[in-house]
Amino acid sequence: MQAKLEMVKALLSGGGRVVVLTGAGVSAESGVPTFRGRDGLWKHHRAEDLARPDAFAAHPELVWEFYNWRRSLVSGCHPNAAHLALAAMERQIPNFLLITQNVDGLHTRAGSHKLLEMHGSLWRVRCTVCTHAREDFSDLPDLPDCPVCGHLLRPGVVWFGEPLTPGVLRLAIEAVGKADVFLSVGTSNLVQPAASFYQLAKDHGAVTVEINPAPTPNTGFMDFALHGPAGEILPELAAGLGE
Ligand code: OAD
Secondary structure, rough: OHHHHEEEEEEEOOOOOEEEEOHHHHHHHOOOOOOOHHHEEEEEEHHHOOOOHEEEEEEEHHHHHHHHHHHHHHOOOOOOOOOOOOOHHHOOOOOOOEEEEOOOOHHHHHOOEEEEEEEEEEEEEEOOOOOEEEEOOOOOOOEEEEEOOEEEEEEEEOOOOOOOOHHHHHHHHHHHHHHOOOEEEOOOOOOOOOOHHHHHHHHOOEEEEEEOOOOOOOHHOOOOOOOOOHHHHHHHHHOOOOO
């Protein structure tokens, strides 16, 4: 493991373009439940059954209750060593981009700026009818309504079955296609298109690295698979990078 870590560290210090994709596992050590882990159920509902437009259309109060619970849970969590290491990497690696599937905002709170939030943010809300959208960290009512047109607000996240924001997807694909080193961290690699980013990176000659305590469908295709928690491995990779 130590030899692999040193090799990946050398790659990161090599002056090339580094793109990191993160998933829920990066926030697990902050106490944020992953989607598909044992702690992924809320009141017997799977997150995947609530994070969808048809669930919101049928039961907006239940979906809002779920999102208000998540907002409250995450507001009590703090960035962990993995988030901080990625923010440090951004400062040390001139050509760096972090792409996250997470909506918890912990990368921003850790100090990451070169960041694409592919699935939106828990801290954004938008109107289901008009163009009103805003960042909002306050406690929201059970069914918040739009201050402009009075219709129902919804969480500013991308749900299953919804397209990603086109500009965000384009930027992500461009960066992944130009990467020299591609790191996939704390994602089960079960949700597209993020699950295929490693392939795009590989096709364009990037070295691919996975960090996860458990294998994923992509593990066997990666150049380096580092098995373990992101909060332990990323700080080791980030330590002394700029020296
Ligand atoms: P998942 O819950 O599917 O996967 C979490 C991954 O994190 C698993 O592979 C775990 O093994 C790994 N993991 C757990 N603890 C870890 C740790 N300490 N360090 C590193 N890895 C750890 O979450 P995602 O892959 O992020 O989308 O799920 C992708 C998308 O599916 C989410 O963004 C969400 C979802 O349902 C939408 O809501 C649209």
